Amino acid sequence: MKIAMIGNPNVGKSSILNRLTGSRVFISNYPGTSVEVNQGSLQLGNRNYLIYDTPGIYSVYSDGQEPEVVRSVLDQGGVQMVINVVDATNLERNLALTYELMETGVPVLIVLNQIDRARSMGIVIDEHRLERILNKPVIKFSATTGEGLLEVLGFLEKKDFSGIQAISLNDMGCAVSCSKCGKSCSVNDKDFRRVQRARDTARQVSTKVGESRQLWLDRVENFIDRPVTGTIFLLVIAYLGFKALIEFIELSEGPITSWLAPVSDILENLIIQLLPHGIITKVLSHAVPEGLIIPFTIVMPAMLMVSILMSLLEDTGLLPRYSVALERVGRLFGVSGQAVIPLALGFGCRTPAVVATRILPGAGQRFIIITLLSIVIPCAATLGILASVISAFNASLSAIVAAMLMAFITLSFILSRTNPEKEEFIYELPPLRIPMGANIWSKIKTRFAGFFTEVLPLLLVMSIIIRAIIESGILDSFKGMDPVTHSLFGIPAEAFIAVLLTIFQRYLAPLVLLNLALTPREATIAIAMVAISLPCLPVMVMTVKEMGWKVLGKIIVLGLTTSFVTGVLLNLILLL
Structure with missing residues (x-):
């Protein structure tokens, strides 16, 4: 029935x-x-x-x-x-x-x-x-x-x-x-x-x-629905949610890593013992443990916290209020006011932020925000390591921030014009509610289940593919491109390899830069190109899950183009 x-x-x-x-x-x-x-x-x-x-x-x-x-x-x-x-x-x-x-x-x-x-x-x-x-x-x-x-x-x-x-x-x-x-x-x-x-x-x-x-909840609702006080309140809530996400990832990463480290060692030794010595064994012995550690230490805690935050925003009635409060700002970039939520979450971890784009009203808006998240928005881990690199090489922070802002504005403008979605600004604001525990738990379970059924297997497969690329020595072929990278971007070939490494994990690239001897000018250009580049592996997996391979292909092309253009322009501007 x-x-x-x-x-x-x-x-x-x-x-x-x-x-x-x-x-x-x-x-x-x-x-x-x-x-x-x-x-x-x-x-x-x-x-x-x-x-x-x-x-x-x-x-x-x-x-x-x-x-x-x-x-x-x-x-x-x-x-x-x-x-x-x-x-x-x-x-x-x-x-x-x-x-x-x-x-x-x-x-x-x-x-x-x-x-x-x-x-x-x-x-x-x-x-x-x-x-x-x-x-x-x-x-x-x-x-x-x-x-x-x-x-x-x-x-x-x-x-x-x-x-x-x-x-x-x-x-x-x-x-x-x-x-x-x-x-x-x-x-x-x-x-x-x-x-x-x-x-x-x-x-x-x-x-x-x-x-x-008039109950106390009605008085809170009247306060939130005022244009000025309501907008401030919603921005504070978004900030606190962002902080909660960062803290949860930091608190959980250490214990989960320590718990899984023995498992990782056992898997690596087991693969080495069971398979004959060769390139396949070398790839699998590294890729399988890596493909399990990264999802469980970074992606899983982030997805869990975002599932909790999104369920609370939905069931309290706060989510539609973000659209109203931030609609004018969002329309400048061709998206609704709700886009501030995934964009804010992206500064914590971009993987769950891609999931959070489900709140946006159309596929065009989701594509715009996922593209911006993938290319321009740096996660918390990346921000921390980039700050270390900037300090180590005395790079120009103002030039890097300006490049990121210009990339964000330019991409937003182009994408909003090429993916127009004409919708009337009509929103229905539900009453504020006390969320039901059973309903929140049900939503968390249904959303979080996708980590085990879809994200983890796909991330493991892609980890094996990427490890195979690394072990094959394909990246070493770029070391002979020093004259080309210097003339185009003003950076050595080794720094250019760091830019390409962002496709694996964006915060790995700055670690490569720390091991190079770079001038402040070279460091500024290299850091800017790393900060404006490709989606990392977890974001790629989540993008495929949410939007498909075709969308991921478009984002990779846009990411490479934006990063290369940024490098060329900075190379010209910083010569002046």
């Missing part, structure tokens, strides 16, 4: 799913999209239910990835029932989608979520009258307190689903031209009638019986 849970954004569908199914939730991405769909399993008696938690939408037939996923679930998922989650504090807006869903002809259960908050606002809803008007079952619900849970479970257990056909959207009227189903559609009187019916129905079944009780 398959059920689709559908509703407007921020109505609490995920919280209801966790109430219904407990921790039996798993996550999937629909083909061709980056939109995640939670799926929960529920057993009642002898009947098993699979419940889809679809992304929030305002209309099944509007354009965009979210409605596309909902249409795929309804049309191809074999859904036999819809649970329409309605925000009890905003019936008028939510019921327009309800009337649209009723046209499918499939059984619809209306769940009035946040009923406790509606009561605190002095709103009383006559659910029996709403049932008579819609001719559909209606249950009051609170994902926070659990009110209505037994009623929903009882309804599902008693419902007779025999003879119910799976939903087909082919015979339904559409709302807009979405270019997804092959129909020629336009907004018509039917859509306006739905909105009018929703308005009339909301007025008939809901009444305001008293003044809203």
Whole structure:
């Protein structure tokens, strides 16, 4: 038995799913999209239910990835029932989608979520009258307190689903031209009638019986939603989240490394003993331990902390507020205000920052931010080692910072013009909420599971490939390029090799520079080229996972081009 849970954004569908199914939730991405769909399993008696938690939408037939996923679930998922989650504090807006869903002809259960908050606002809803008007079952619900849970479970257990056909959207009227189903559609009187019916129905079944009780959370919300104080507050939260990420990585890296060091030695010795002496044994004996140590010491703690931070931002209602507060700044670079979150996280560790780009509204914006993260933004480890190199060679900090800023601005400008996404600045701010522990834990588990199933295996394979390149001596061929690197970039060939090493791990490159005899001018150019260069191996793996090989190829080409252009320009400018 398959059920689709559908509703407007921020109505609490995920919280209801966790109430219904407990921790039996798993996550999937629909083909061709980056939109995640939670799926929960529920057993009642002898009947098993699979419940889809679809992304929030305002209309099944509007354009965009979210409605596309909902249409795929309804049309191809074999859904036999819809649970329409309605925000009890905003019936008028939510019921327009309800009337649209009723046209499918499939059984619809209306769940009035946040009923406790509606009561605190002095709103009383006559659910029996709403049932008579819609001719559909209606249950009051609170994902926070659990009110209505037994009623929903009882309804599902008693419902007779025999003879119910799976939903087909082919015979339904559409709302807009979405270019997804092959129909020629336009907004018509039917859509306006739905909105009018929703308005009339909301007025008939809901009444305001008293003044809203302003809770402490409401006062905090009023403070955050002010333009000046709210922006300052959100920036402070972003900074504290960044600090927490850095501290967590630093605290966990030492113990994890000490725990895994014996395992690494055992693996290395085991490979040497089991395989015959040769290049393959040499590659595997280094690459396999390295491919395990780096993911567990750096990537795993970072992904865990980012999963926690992102879940908290989502479930408290703070995430959409970043879009509003920083929208004007983001539009200068062709992205939404939410982009400040992955960019800020990138200064801690760029790998989880790539994952955090999921909060951005479109593939074009994700490409822009992942490109900037990969090429321009230095992680905390890189910053620390770069500072050591700058101090060691008395390099020009102002020239390096200026080069990085110019690269960031130039890349942002070019990418925003070549990947335009015209979207109206319309955001719906959900109320601030106290996050539910079970919901936070469920999100952390589903997001963090990808480390073991996808990131770790891919990182191990790429580690073997890269170690094979190093052992093959391909990089040594660049040592004879001293005249070329000096004339183009003003640096010796050994420093140019350090730039190429950024593809393995960006903070390895400055370590190479520390072992060279460089003048302050050469060090300035080399450090700038290292700071503006290629994505490191973990970022490459995560980019492939999130966006695909084609996007990674584009980023590598852009990274090399940007780094080389930076070196050439600095070579010319610092001669003056």
